[in-house]
Amino acid sequence: MNVIRGFATTLKYLFQQPATIQYPDEERPPRERYKGRHALKRYDNGLEKCIGCSLCAAACPADAIWVEAAENTDEERYSPGERYAKTYEINMLRCIFCGYCEDACPTEAIVLEHEHRLSFTNRRDAIYTKAELLDPPPAGLEGTPRQTEPGVYTRSIPEMKNPA
Amino acid sequence: MTTTVTIHIDGVPYAVPDGMNLVDAARIYAGVEIPIFCYHPKMKPVGMCRMCLVDLGFEVRDRATGELALNPDGTPQVRWGRKLETGCTTTVRAGMYVRTRTEQVQEARRDVLEFLLSSHPLDCPVCDKGGECPLQNLTMRHGPGTSRMAYDDKLHLDKHVPLGDLIYLDRERCIQCARCVRFQDEVVGDDVLAFHERGRRLQIITTSTPGFDTYFSGNTTDICPVGALTTADFRFGARPWELTNVPSISPHGPVGENIALSMRLDRDSGGVQVIKRVIPRQNEDVNEIWISDKTRFGHHFTLSPDRLREALARKRGELTPVALDDALKAAAKALKEAGNSVGFIGGPMTSNEDFFALRELAAHVGSRKLGLWPATLGDAAPAAEVGIASGSRLTELGKGDAVLVVASDLEEEAPIWFLQAKQAADRGAALIVANLRETKLDRYASRTVRYGLGGAVGFLDGAASDETLAQAANLVVFVGNEGLGADEHGVLLRAAANLLITTGHAGRRNNGLIPVWPGANTQGGFDLGFESAATRAMLQSAPDVLIVVGADVAETPAGAAALDAAKFVIALSLFPDATTAKADVVLPIQSFAERDGTFTNAMRRVQRFYTAQGPVGESLPAWQVIGLLGQRLGMDRPRRSAALVMKALAESVKLYAGMSYPALAEAAVQTPPIGISPGFYGGTAAAPTGGTGLQWPSKAESRAKLSVTPVEAPQAVHAGAGELVIVPLRRLYDRAPEFFASAVMHGRIPQPFVALHPSDAARLGAVDGGRVKLSAGGASLDVTAVVDATAPEGLALLPQRLAPGAFPQEPVAGRVEPVAEAVAAD
Ligand code: SF4
Ligand code: SF4
Ligand code: SF4
Ligand code: FES
Numbered sequence: 001m002n003v004i005r006g007f008a009t010t011l012k013y014l015f016q017q018p019a020t021i022q023y024p025d026e027e028r029p030p031r032e033r034y035k036g037r038h039a040l041k042r043y044d045n046g047l048e049k050c051i052g053c054s055l056c057a058a059a060c061p062a063d064a065i066w067v068e069a070a071e072n073t074d075e076e077r078y079s080p081g082e083r084y085a086k087t088y089e090i091n092m093l094r095c096i097f098c099g100y101c102e103d104a105c106p107t108e109a110i111v112l113e114h115e116h117r118l119s120f121t122n123r124r125d126a127i128y129t130k131a132e133l134l135d136p137p138p139a140g141l142e143g144t145p146r147q148t149e150p151g152v153y154t155r156s157i158p159e160m161k162n163p164a
Numbered sequence: 165m166t167t168t169v170t171i172h173i174d175g176v177p178y179a180v181p182d183g184m185n186l187v188d189a190a191r192i193y194a195g196v197e198i199p200i201f202c203y204h205p206k207m208k209p210v211g212m213c214r215m216c217l218v219d220l221g222f223e224v225r226d227r228a229t230g231e232l233a234l235n236p237d238g239t240p241q242v243r244w245g246r247k248l249e250t251g252c253t254t255t256v257r258a259g260m261y262v263r264t265r266t267e268q269v270q271e272a273r274r275d276v277l278e279f280l281l282s283s284h285p286l287d288c289p290v291c292d293k294g295g296e297c298p299l300q301n302l303t304m305r306h307g308p309g310t311s312r313m314a315y316d317d318k319l320h321l322d323k324h325v326p327l328g329d330l331i332y333l334d335r336e337r338c339i340q341c342a343r344c345v346r347f348q349d350e351v352v353g354d355d356v357l358a359f360h361e362r363g364r365r366l367q368i369i370t371t372s373t374p375g376f377d378t379y380f381s382g383n384t385t386d387i388c389p390v391g392a393l394t395t396a397d398f399r400f401g402a403r404p405w406e407l408t409n410v411p412s413i414s415p416h417g418p419v420g421e422n423i424a425l426s427m428r429l430d431r432d433s434g435g436v437q438v439i440k441r442v443i444p445r446q447n448e449d450v451n452e453i454w455i456s457d458k459t460r461f462g463h464h465f466t467l468s469p470d471r472l473r474e475a476l477a478r479k480r481g482e483l484t485p486v487a488l489d490d491a492l493k494a495a496a497k498a499l500k501e502a503g504n505s506v507g508f509i510g511g512p513m514t515s516n517e518d519f520f521a522l523r524e525l526a527a528h529v530g531s532r533k534l535g536l537w538p539a540t541l542g543d544a545a546p547a548a549e550v551g552i553a554s555g556s557r558l559t560e561l562g563k564g565d566a567v568l569v570v571a572s573d574l575e576e577e578a579p580i581w582f583l584q585a586k587q588a589a590d591r592g593a594a595l596i597v598a599n600l601r602e603t604k605l606d607r608y609a610s611r612t613v614r615y616g617l618g619g620a621v622g623f624l625d626g627a628a629s630d631e632t633l634a635q636a637a638n639l640v641v642f643v644g645n646e647g648l649g650a651d652e653h654g655v656l657l658r659a660a661a662n663l664l665i666t667t668g669h670a671g672r673r674n675n676g677l678i679p680v681w682p683g684a685n686t687q688g689g690f691d692l693g694f695e696s697a698a699t700r701a702m703l704q705s706a707p708d709v710l711i712v713v714g715a716d717v718a719e720t721p722a723g724a725a726a727l728d729a730a731k732f733v734i735a736l737s738l739f740p741d742a743t744t745a746k747a748d749v750v751l752p753i754q755s756f757a758e759r760d761g762t763f764t765n766a767m768r769r770v771q772r773f774y775t776a777q778g779p780v781g782e783s784l785p786a787w788q789v790i791g792l793l794g795q796r797l798g799m800d801r802p803r804r805s806a807a808l809v810m811k812a813l814a815e816s817v818k819l820y821a822g823m824s825y826p827a828l829a830e831a832a833v834q835t836p837p838i839g840i841s842p843g844f845y846g847g848t849a850a851a852p853t854g855g856t857g858l859q860w861p862s863k864a865e866s867r868a869k870l871s872v873t874p875v876e877a878p879q880a881v882h883a884g885a886g887e888l889v890i891v892p893l894r895r896l897y898d899r900a901p902e903f904f905a906s907a908v909m910h911g912r913i914p915q916p917f918v919a920l921h922p923s924d925a926a927r928l929g930a931v932d933g934g935r936v937k938l939s940a941g942g943a944s945l946d947v948t949a950v951v952d953a954t955a956p957e958g959l960a961l962l963p964q965r966l967a968p969g970a971f972p973q974e975p976v977a978g979r980v981e982p983v984a985e986a987v988a989a990d
Contacts (some may be wrong), residue, residue, distance in 0.1 A: 155323075157286065
């Protein structure tokens, strides 16, 4: 009896759509909260959000992030305020895609995006540099560094909300 | 002797010294932290921030009988104050009760923090202090969590105000604790920082022109309890938690400031460890928690691109890079041919291990020519006899004591001792400053003595009859060599010893002689048998082979001539300089940051420094290079580590007996414990890990019979007709490569100049700011004339190591002639 029930199940699935998809010919959109490769974000005006504070590196359980900071000037501005990330690197071989860095970031500069196709042929390539991580400036806007008007971008932390 | 009283803190009785500051007493004796911002144990309390509020009460005594009034349950009655009081302005006394944990106290702390943060920008992520910030820490521990203040009401002030070339102020972050203001005023005595405006707009300004530029400015960034003050050098260099602090000793000057090198990997430097900043390491016997700006910012030479990276040897007249082995081979060959006609000269940053290796090599080749650079120092024996007694603390000098400073500009030569002498005077010690010119210390002196050229010995010889000195409870004598020839310097040291012996001060704690040596390890050189006099003899008649370690011998004409006269010169050096240019073999050595070693400061304290960064190029520690050379001459292989060299040293040099590396690594307890993590007192001073060093006792301490040796001043230099006596001065900021590599300091290093008295200038036709040519002893320098009414008549005061070119380092008669201004080019 049980034998027949087993064969019946097999027979039933024979006529159903298979769950497997033929990656990479076919791709399924990742979930909204999927944590893939990081991107360094920019403000709408094209300035970098990252202020080189190293909090992401401090939060990272895998010690995958390396940040070195330097000082902005109005002649050569990367981000609002005084400080920007001169060096920003993430070692994707170490990263465990936990997203703690995203949580730690005070300016929402580092975001784990949906890109998951990470492959390298040597260890050095696994270290993503700032140039690779940084989003391009919004269309039509100048990138960074750029010259800015003195006295405009004096603060690095976005305005905080009043307590309710 | 202070008496001990019993006080109750949070219901527990503690025995504490009477009259001690309550905050310190609670911290040290009870382990109770009363939170503070403005109070700092090195400065007077001002009660500005109100963070330290506590509930204070006293036991009640019956007026008639004096009996303790008791509660029905038998406990003593306590009358509590109606309001909270600031702990930092309270001194403990018998019968005191303190509550630090009541709801009222906690509410007070919350409120103080809420107010302090009402205009604070909260930009910790970009703040250099973030991570080691007292405001952050105390807010987390005692703060309100949320604020009732509207963010829009925050007052915005300037965030990037340069107070000088080196210090930046962020006015928003300042919590108006006045630590920086008080440091400049009380500790340094140069009140160039001040408050401006009132209320919420209260802000720090500097009243000095040009800028905030004392030799101690960096210390304000350490003690600032927030990130309002930052240094131009470190700004955004790293977050504090990313730094590894390696204990070290300042290679600049005779004080031996205890420091920690904050290290981090650096991408721009090729991913190696680099010094990101230098912070003080607490050692109450040496530098307390202060360091000079030279020590703080003068570390860049360690990674200078100019450093020697490979061995050089002369081939067909040209110095050419060669393999280390080949260079050693050439050097060994020359040494073999020279027999015992070999001379050794060690410079100011040469460590004890290096000196010891040189000594062993000298013994092996049978030479006794052990020389110390500079060649201008007298015999150091008096310092070994009556040098300041072990365990002495300049910070303990005060009323009834006397400090005598002779022939030294302490601010320029040993800035930390300047602070300590000045503060001793503030506490009531008699400070007598004797020199041939006005120096900054004169301002704080109870008496200044001005003598003419050659008059120092005469003054000091007669000083025993001086009441203040003879009757002082404690007497410390600083002796420098400004305006002195080498022999005169030796005689002056002897005269100082005589003074200490006749007045009965020798050999007692907090008494004795402190020679203001030029180098970080000049004392160590003397201890290991190296003599400045031996160098002078070698300059007179050069040996066949000269081995020069970290000394720019060619900076004097006599030195340059000796290098020419020697058949073969082996130079071990950090940098290519005039000396290596004359050498036949040049071997690169490591700086203090790249190796282990010990320096002996001028108070005879042997202190350890540790390896912080990797070697530069092929450089090796000097002791190892010397050992490899010795090996080629048939000695044993060089020892495997600096620790083994020190072990051998301690076994063969009696003064250093027992000074092994483990012994030197022991840290004495520091009170108050300022430099401990997480820094209760707030401030960036490191704990005394790595050791506070050991002092060897002077002869006077061992109760040896000391006798007075009559002294006679040698003939002073006389200027002929139309000549002036050119007196070299040591200046803190000079152009030696060990300092000039710090580009951040360039704005503070003066152009080469000579100071002339107005009447001399007028007579010679030199104008202020015009160029003059100095010539003496066959050498000449082209410098700017500065007409200075404080310069003594007949003398030309020449700061050393500013102008390029060799020039005598002792007072010499010479000519000063105005140079016709070249066509106004630049
Ligand atoms: S996702 Fe996690 S492991 Fe990866 S870099 Fe961020 S914090 Fe580190
Ligand atoms: S990504 Fe965010 S957390 Fe990381 S350094 Fe930049 S600003 Fe700081
Ligand atoms: S700058 Fe720093 S040390 Fe000076 S008053 Fe402000 S908070 Fe205090
Ligand atoms: S008022 Fe006591 S620490 Fe500031």
